Amino acid sequence: MALASVDDLTYTYAEAAAPALRDVSLELEDGEVVAVLGPSGSGKSTLLRALAGLVPHFHGGRFRGRVTVAGLDTRRARPADLAGTVATVFQDPEDQVVMARVENEVAFGLENLGTPPAEIWPRVRGALDAVAGAHLATRRTAELSGGELQRVCLAAALAVRPRLLLLDEPTSQLDPDAAEHFLERVEDLRTTVVLAEQRTTRALALASRVLFLEGGRLLLDSPRVQALEWLALHRPAYLPGASVGNGHVPHLGETVCRVRGAVYAYGAGRPALDGVDLDVRRGEVVVLEGPNGSGKTTLAKLAAGLLQPHAGTVERTVRAGYLSQDPGRYVVRERALDEVALAVHDRGRAQVALDLVGLGPFAERHPRDLSSGERERLGLAAVAVAEPELLVLDEPTRGIDPHRKAEIADWLFGQAAQGRAALVATHDRSFPADRRIALGKEAPVAV
Amino acid sequence: MRLGPVPAALVLGAAALAALLAQRLAAVAVIAGVLLAVSLRAPASRRRPYLVGILGSGLGVLVLSPFLTAQGFHVLWSGPTVPVLGKLDVTEEELSIAALNALRLVAVALAFTVYALLVDHDRLVSAAGFARRSALGVALATRLVPSLERDGVGFAEAVRGRGVPVEGVRGHARLVSPLVAGSLERATNLAEAMEVRGFGRPGHTKAPRPPWTRLDRAAAVAAGVLVLAAALWL
Numbered sequence: 001m002a003l004a005s006v007d008d009l010t011y012t013y014a015e016a017a018a019p020a021l022r023d024v025s026l027e028l029e030d031g032e033v034v035a036v037l038g039p040s041g042s043g044k045s046t047l048l049r050a051l052a053g054l055v056p057h058f059h060g061g062r063f064r065g066r067v068t069v070a071g072l073d074t075r076r077a078r079p080a081d082l083a084g085t086v087a088t089v090f091q092d093p094e095d096q097v098v099m100a101r102v103e104n105e106v107a108f109g110l111e112n113l114g115t116p117p118a119e120i121w122p123r124v125r126g127a128l129d130a131v132a133g134a135h136l137a138t139r140r141t142a143e144l145s146g147g148e149l150q151r152v153c154l155a156a157a158l159a160v161r162p163r164l165l166l167l168d169e170p171t172s173q174l175d176p177d178a179a180e181h182f183l184e185r186v187e188d189l190r191t192t193v194v195l196a197e198q199r200t201t202r203a204l205a206l207a208s209r210v211l212f213l214e215g216g217r218l219l220l221d222s223p224r225v226q227a228l229e230w231l232a233l234h235r236p237a238y239l240p241g242a243s244v245g246n247g248h249v250p251h252l253g254e255t256v257c258r259v260r261g262a263v264y265a266y267g268a269g270r271p272a273l274d275g276v277d278l279d280v281r282r283g284e285v286v287v288l289e290g291p292n293g294s295g296k297t298t299l300a301k302l303a304a305g306l307l308q309p310h311a312g313t314v315e316r317t318v319r320a321g322y323l324s325q326d327p328g329r330y331v332v333r334e335r336a337l338d339e340v341a342l343a344v345h346d347r348g349r350a351q352v353a354l355d356l357v358g359l360g361p362f363a364e365r366h367p368r369d370l371s372s373g374e375r376e377r378l379g380l381a382a383v384a385v386a387e388p389e390l391l392v393l394d395e396p397t398r399g400i401d402p403h404r405k406a407e408i409a410d411w412l413f414g415q416a417a418q419g420r421a422a423l424v425a426t427h428d429r430s431f432p433a434d435r436r437i438a439l440g441k442e443a444p445v446a447v
Numbered sequence: 448m449r450l451g452p453v454p455a456a457l458v459l460g461a462a463a464l465a466a467l468l469a470q471r472l473a474a475v476a477v478i479a480g481v482l483l484a485v486s487l488r489a490p491a492s493r494r495r496p497y498l499v500g501i502l503g504s505g506l507g508v509l510v511l512s513p514f515l516t517a518q519g520f521h522v523l524w525s526g527p528t529v530p531v532l533g534k535l536d537v538t539e540e541e542l543s544i545a546a547l548n549a550l551r552l553v554a555v556a557l558a559f560t561v562y563a564l565l566v567d568h569d570r571l572v573s574a575a576g577f578a579r580r581s582a583l584g585v586a587l588a589t590r591l592v593p594s595l596e597r598d599g600v601g602f603a604e605a606v607r608g609r610g611v612p613v614e615g616v617r618g619h620a621r622l623v624s625p626l627v628a629g630s631l632e633r634a635t636n637l638a639e640a641m642e643v644r645g646f647g648r649p650g651h652t653k654a655p656r657p658p659w660t661r662l663d664r665a666a667a668v669a670a671g672v673l674v675l676a677a678a679l680w681l
Binding site: 092099108111118301319322326 | 642
């Protein structure tokens with residue numbers, strides 16, 4: 001008997017016009033590692049939420065079909081009833097951590113499930129060991145980096161020894177090394193894993209089976225080898241190593257941003273940046289690389305004029321626009337169109353900017369009703385609409401599917417070709433650039 | 448040796464209550480001073496916003512309340528008559544009452560600061576046998592204060608990053624609504640995560656915690672004595 005089965009599931013969120021999932025059927029067997037791919041808004045997260053019972057219990061809406069997990073029908077069993085059998089790690093670790101200390105966070109689920117007290121601490125230690133996080137046990141969760149926090153979330157999920165582990169873009173906020181380590185831990189597990197990811201290379205290497213969702217429909221459900229063939233034929237952008245190549249030959253103009261010996265520290269701690277130099281010229285796309293905490297965001301904010309250096313200088317000769325790495329920041333207005341129009345007070349231009357990022361049809365939607373990837377694109381439109389001469393983008397491809405990523409790269413190089421300059425802080429090593437600068441070493445290194 | 452979270456919370460609650468009950472300025476000042484000294488054990492970056500807010504509020508009470516009350520006969524300053532408020536003057540008694548109330552406010556707020564920054568909320572939740580949900584709610588609300596602060600800075604930054612200035616009351620007021628909605632969204636996400644982790648399921652257990660030490664018991668007794676002393680003698 002299958003561990004979980006989804007039978008002809010069609011689900012529409014409350015107040016949504018169209019279903020998020022349409023006629024989806026599949027079965028999950030014990031021990032499978034299943035990668036779920038697809039564009040943002042395709043229904044990946046909704047499928048995971050259906051397997052966790054959150055759809056329909058937590059989100060309401062219209063639910064047709066049937067989902068059973070370990071023999072429990074999710075129409076009757078609530079998510080809390082499925083806890084222990086199913087464990088979920090969501091995209092943003094900050095939104096799922098309940099307790100103030102790591103060991104208590106890992107123990108939280110065990111306590112809820114009524115685990116005998118004598119077993120709790122040994123299982124907490126075991127789970128932290130499994131994610132190489134034993135040294136974090138007594139740390140405060142508020143003091144952990146994104147990568148450490150996401151490992152704690154995985155440990156908390158593993159501690160309950162679930163039969164089905166659901167991972168919803170768990171590496172989207174991690175740098176490549178941290179993401180690699182996280183997925184290595186997942187690979188070592190002896191449980192059924194369903195992994196929704198936009199970083200397809202590692203997910204496909206890990207998976208024994210691949211699902212591809214688009215517009216809420218399941219287009220592909222195949223073992224990995226056949227799935228790779230299908231992707232090569234139908235969705236090549238999702239293949240491992242698919243490049244977003246630009247073929248752009250920069251025509252460099254004058255320097256529009258010059259940073260010299262910049263030092264910046266948050267509070268009394270070690271400086272996030274210590275004596276950094278940077279030049280950005282018209283006509284080029286410069287990428288800032290580096291692990292979590294290396295100062296990419298700080299340098300991007302200095303370049304955009306949002307922060308002032310504590311020492312050193314930042315000279316900027318043109319107007320800059322800055323895209324925050326948190327797409328949740330672009331929800332100041334009630335409609336997507338108004339959100340984009342905030343900077344220019346011109347709805348016509350705002351509509352053009354929305355069309356550019358593929359959100360034209362969503363102009364009347366509330367920004368909070370957009371998926372994470374869609375919000376990311378909304379933010380881009382909101383910044384681009386003012387046509388700044390220097391575009392500073394902080395993690396513009398986070399949670400974005402490969403097609404959109406390629407479109408963003410094309411657009412950015414188009415801007416550079418028109419004589420604008422772009423500075424992109426990103427974990428995404430596949431994002432194309434005219435020049436790459438690595439932070440997190442003794443001094444920035446051009447690569 | 449450190450106090451356990453429950454006795455620590457009892458002592459802090461007692462200190463706040465004592466500050467409210469005590470009538471002598473010196474007694475309240477001592478309580479506030481001790482709490483201030485304890486709060487300085489928190490990292491500077493975390494305690495700064497709390498202390499700035501507390502000192503600002505305390506000063507506000509001290510400066511404004513003499514103008515809003517009419518008590519005492521020893522006039523120190525006599526001002527003009529203002530519609531609605533009447534004659535503005537400051538008496539020695541008003542100043543004394545204002546100082547007492549300001550210190551009370553400061554002491555209560557400092558007790559909360561120490562609770563927020565230095566007490567282990569997890570163990571406090573764990574110790575709350577019959578009211579676990581309420582205790583967890585309070586602990587989460589306390590923990591989400593810094594998130595709210597970060598969100599506020601982030602919203603302002605994202606708006607400024609689009610070339611839109613965030614200045615004055617109107618500029619900042621524009622961010623209040625998304626900030627409130629954002630914290631509701633965060634709370635919803637957290638509730639979703641808690642639901643899938645079995646929160647609210649019957650039959651929960653507790654991880655074993657260290658028993659109370661002698662110091663813990665002494666602190667609990669001292670907390671009771673402090674409240675009693677404040678009510679009767681201070």
